[in-house]
Amino acid sequence: xxxxxxxxxxxxxxxxxxxxxxxxxxxxxxxxxxxxxxxxxxxxxxxxxxxxxxxxxxxxxxxxxxxxxxxxxxxxxxxxxxxxxxxxxxxxxxxxxxxxxxxxxxxxxxxxxxxxxxxxxxxxxxxxxxxxxxxxxxxxxxxxxxxxxxxxxxxxxxxxxxxxxxxxxxxxxxxxxxxxxxxxxxxxxxxxxxxxxxxxxxxxxxxxxxxxxxxxxxxxxxxxxxxxxxxxxxxxxxxxxxxxxxxxxxxxxxxxxxxxxxxxxxxxxxxxxxxxxxxxxxxxxxxxxxxxxxxxxxxxxxxxxxxxxxxxxxxxxxxxxxxxxxxxxxxxxxxxxxxxxxxxxxxxxxxxxxxxxxxxxxxxxxxxxxxxxxxxxxxxxxxxxxxxxxxxxxxxxxxxxxxxxxxxxxxxxxxxxxxxxxxxxxxxxxxxxxxxxxxxxxxxxxxxxxxxxxxxxxxxxxxxxxxxxxxxxxxxxxxxxxxxxxxxxxxxxxxxxxxxxxxxxxxxxxxxxxxxxxxxxxxxxxxxxxxxxxxxxxxxxxxxxxxxxxxxxxxxxxxxxxxxxxxxxxxx
Amino acid sequence: xxxxxxxxxxxxxxxxxxxxxxxxxxxxxxxxxxxxxxxxxxxxxxxxxxxxxxxxxxxxxxxxxxxxxxxxxxxxxxxxxxxxxxxxxxxxxxxxxxxxxxxxxxxxxxxxxxxxxxxxxxxxxxxxxxxxxxxxxxxxxxxxxxxxxxxxxxxxxxxxxxxxxxxxxxxxxxxxxxxxxxxxxxxxxxxxxxxxxxxxxxxxxxxxxxxxxxxxxxxxxxxxxxxxxxxxxxxxxx
Numbered sequence: 001x002x003x004x005x006x007x008x009x010x011x012x013x014x015x016x017x018x019x020x021x022x023x024x025x026x027x028x029x030x031x032x033x034x035x036x037x038x039x040x041x042x043x044x045x046x047x048x049x050x051x052x053x054x055x056x057x058x059x060x061x062x063x064x065x066x067x068x069x070x071x072x073x074x075x076x077x078x079x080x081x082x083x084x085x086x087x088x089x090x091x092x093x094x095x096x097x098x099x100x101x102x103x104x105x106x107x108x109x110x111x112x113x114x115x116x117x118x119x120x121x122x123x124x125x126x127x128x129x130x131x132x133x134x135x136x137x138x139x140x141x142x143x144x145x146x147x148x149x150x151x152x153x154x155x156x157x158x159x160x161x162x163x164x165x166x167x168x169x170x171x172x173x174x175x176x177x178x179x180x181x182x183x184x185x186x187x188x189x190x191x192x193x194x195x196x197x198x199x200x201x202x203x204x205x206x207x208x209x210x211x212x213x214x215x216x217x218x219x220x221x222x223x224x225x226x227x228x229x230x231x232x233x234x235x236x237x238x239x240x241x242x243x244x245x246x247x248x249x250x251x252x253x254x255x256x257x258x259x260x261x262x263x264x265x266x267x268x269x270x271x272x273x274x275x276x277x278x279x280x281x282x283x284x285x286x287x288x289x290x291x292x293x294x295x296x297x298x299x300x301x302x303x304x305x306x307x308x309x310x311x312x313x314x315x316x317x318x319x320x321x322x323x324x325x326x327x328x329x330x331x332x333x334x335x336x337x338x339x340x341x342x343x344x345x346x347x348x349x350x351x352x353x354x355x356x357x358x359x360x361x362x363x364x365x366x367x368x369x370x371x372x373x374x375x376x377x378x379x380x381x382x383x384x385x386x387x388x389x390x391x392x393x394x395x396x397x398x399x400x401x402x403x404x405x406x407x408x409x410x411x412x413x414x415x416x417x418x419x420x421x422x423x424x425x426x427x428x429x430x431x432x433x434x435x436x437x438x439x440x441x442x443x444x445x446x447x448x449x450x451x452x453x454x455x456x457x458x459x460x461x462x463x464x465x466x467x468x469x470x471x472x473x474x475x476x477x478x479x480x481x482x483x484x485x486x487x488x489x490x491x492x493x494x495x496x497x498x499x500x501x502x503x504x505x506x507x508x509x510x511x512x513x514x515x516x517x518x519x520x521x522x523x524x525x526x527x528x529x530x531x532x533x534x535x536x537x538x539x540x541x542x543x544x545x546x547x548x549x550x551x552x553x554x555x556x557x558x559x560x561x562x563x564x565x566x567x568x569x570x571x572x
Numbered sequence: 573x574x575x576x577x578x579x580x581x582x583x584x585x586x587x588x589x590x591x592x593x594x595x596x597x598x599x600x601x602x603x604x605x606x607x608x609x610x611x612x613x614x615x616x617x618x619x620x621x622x623x624x625x626x627x628x629x630x631x632x633x634x635x636x637x638x639x640x641x642x643x644x645x646x647x648x649x650x651x652x653x654x655x656x657x658x659x660x661x662x663x664x665x666x667x668x669x670x671x672x673x674x675x676x677x678x679x680x681x682x683x684x685x686x687x688x689x690x691x692x693x694x695x696x697x698x699x700x701x702x703x704x705x706x707x708x709x710x711x712x713x714x715x716x717x718x719x720x721x722x723x724x725x726x727x728x729x730x731x732x733x734x735x736x737x738x739x740x741x742x743x744x745x746x747x748x749x750x751x752x753x754x755x756x757x758x759x760x761x762x763x764x765x766x767x768x769x770x771x772x773x774x775x776x777x778x779x780x781x782x783x784x785x786x787x788x789x790x791x792x793x794x795x796x797x798x799x800x801x802x803x804x805x806x807x808x809x810x
Binding site: 042049050051052053055056057058059060061062063064065066068069074075077079148151152155157159160168169170171172173174175176177178179182183185186197204205206207208209213215216217218222337342343344345346347348349379380381382383384385386387388389390391395400401402403404405406408409412416 | 613614615616617619622625626629630649650651652654668671672675676714718719720722723736737740741744745746747748749750751753754756757758759760761762763764765766767768769770771773774775777778780782786787789790791792795796797798799800802806807808
């Protein structure tokens with residue numbers, strides 16, 4: 001087979017166009033660098049009528065939005081999912097991990113919930129608090145200026161709360177709470193649980209003259225045609241292209257490995273063009289991996305050479321190790337006070353207007369680290385699944401279950417908007433024995449060796465999930481609500497979802513000062529190859545009880561500034 | 573006559589003269605049928621592979637005319653027309669159910685088997701297939717399978733109840749995600765608006781109010797179009 005090589009040498013090749021890759025593309029191109037972006041999926045713009053799912057009605061999908069094809073339903077804008085045809089992965093026996101991938105421009109930023117939380121001072125140095133895991137080599141003060149810049153560039157609504165580990169930022173004002181959220185606030189107050197406006201990267205107020213303002217359709221997960229929420233394509237890559245950045249965007253380009261020379265330095269990247277299934281090579285002075293924590297680990301592990309026999313950047317043997325995803329558990333409840341509702345438009349923004357940050361002191365608890373709580377409910381647009389089992393709710397009010405005819409219409413009138421839910425999302429302790437590695441026996445359809453996952457929860461996470469469920473019931477009872485289903489017990493790991501289900505996986509190329517105990521330094525630069533950087537969730541030492549995107553963005557900006565500086569100084 | 577019309581005529585034919593032909597408002601019974609899932613789909617953001625899958629499924633015929641006709645009778649028993657809104661057949665629920673049985677193949681057997689079970693049951697009781705039974709006869713069968721026991725898993729309550737529960741779920745979802753059903757539900761969203769909180773009369777009805785301190789943090793919608801500016805401490809100044 002012939003490998004097709006380009007003669008052009010880019011200043012930087014970025015692999016992946018999600019949060020980290022998008023930010024690197026913007027900052028590096030604005031500094032005048034000539035860059036290439038490799039994206040494994042197609043071009044995507046939520047404003048394109050052919051790709052748009054926003055403002056569609058359920059009947060426009062023949063399956064009414066069911067999740068047969070896309071894991072979050074037909075109208076979710078993310079292509080891909082936990083299973084992708086032709087791109088398998090495997091799991092070591094007795095372990096679980098589900099790997100969500102979005103093959104498209106903007107990657108998983110087209111899917112995420114837009115919850116945008118800064119890590120706090122404690123989150124960077126949590127080993128100092130409880131002796132578990134490892135401290136980051138940097139602290140909140142190192143990242144704060146970049147969080148500030150990300151807030152101002154991309155926009156996030158929220159409120160100043162002066163909570164030590166929930167740092168305030170440059171916020172747009174949040175929307176007012178919805179009705180079920182008002183009930184939640186009241187119940188949280190009663191049970192001494194913290195509650196505050198949520199923090200989400202949705203423009204409740206104009207942030208510049210290019211992007212639009214939220215028009216409250218509740219559909220951020222579908223992507224926004226006026227670009228009023230954050231996704232990497234709309235907020236980073238398109239603006240970088242428009243402002244004249246020298247960017248060559250390669251879509252449907254599946255990276256295979258980083259090419260290195262006899263000094264062990266990267267000289268380029270090889271990839272497969274999915275359209276002609278041929279292999280190509282691009283030359284670059286710097287390689288920036290932004291293929292997601294596991295995607296980048298896979299590329300590094302597959303980049304073996306005489307200089308890097310265990311894979312690029314893997315002299316420590318830690319590439320792929322310390323993989324950790326958020327913990328997750330949830331429960332829903334029937335709220336009698338919300339029966340027979342007067343119907344009005346309460347779509348609001350694409351997600352919660354109110355949430356609960358971690359509020360307890362672990363000294364009084366039997367597990368380390370915390371979790372935050374996300375809430376949902378309201379009179380949303382129906383889609384596939386609406387009305388399933390709705391008459392069952394009658395059992396809580398002494399009514400008749402089942403039936404047919406006009407009785408069912410009455411049930412719908414009674415119960416529409418009377419169910420809400422709470423989801424806990426917490427911190428898992430990063431462990432060396434939770435990891436992904438190359439499966440020597442399996443390749444994907446492009447002949448690239450795939451990942452094998454090896455991940456188990458420990459009692460830390462199980463006890464945390466148990467605590468979440470106790471909290472859910474406490475809050476529900478305080479609002480006079482009846483929790484639905486049964487509380488999961490020990491035999492079900494207290495309802496803890498499989499690792500990978502929360503899609504916050506990080507840690508596979510963790511940063512640190514000691515090259516023997518970390519893969520990257522504080523600038524997300526490989527200890528083993530000075531011109532290779534990782535700007536996704538891989539360099540995270542610990543993930544906090546926060547969604548990782550805002551920190552990925554802040555660190556990618558910080559790293560990009562460092563790359564520009566180092567190139568100027570001829571250090572790389 | 574397209575497939576949908578023939579289906580409707582079968583349905584109507586089997587019940588000619590019953591109340592099902594009356595009691596519908598002219599608005600909902602207008603000549604213009606709701607778009608059938610078997611007609612061409614508009615764009616809804618499909619990738620080429622997804623488009624192909626949709627087309628393939630829509631071209632396949634899974635249920636026989638007879639099965640569809642029985643399904644139609646059943647769906648309209650589950651959600652009949654009322655004074656204001658059309659019922660399940662008006663909302664193309666039988667076609668939706670057929671599509672779902674192609675889209676999620678695990679549905680096929682319980683639905684087809686359930687329909688056979690229903691006809692067998694009708695033969696035993698009334699010596700004719702279900703759709704040929706009088707409304708009273710149909711009701712007598714449905715009454716037996718429409719009320720599951722509380723707190724017992726549906727899956728252990730016998731074929732009839734299992735089947736009817738599935739059909740109730742699919743009919744409800746098919747109906748309330750249709751144009752007619754969304755209207756019947758009264759859903760008010762999916763349109764551009766400037767959301768500014770729960771209406772005052774609803775707050776009052778619930779004995780709730782917005783705390784002043786909380787409200788002070790929230791967006792003043794009159795300023796939403798001004799480009800945000802902050803002081804150095806991150807306080808919004810406009």
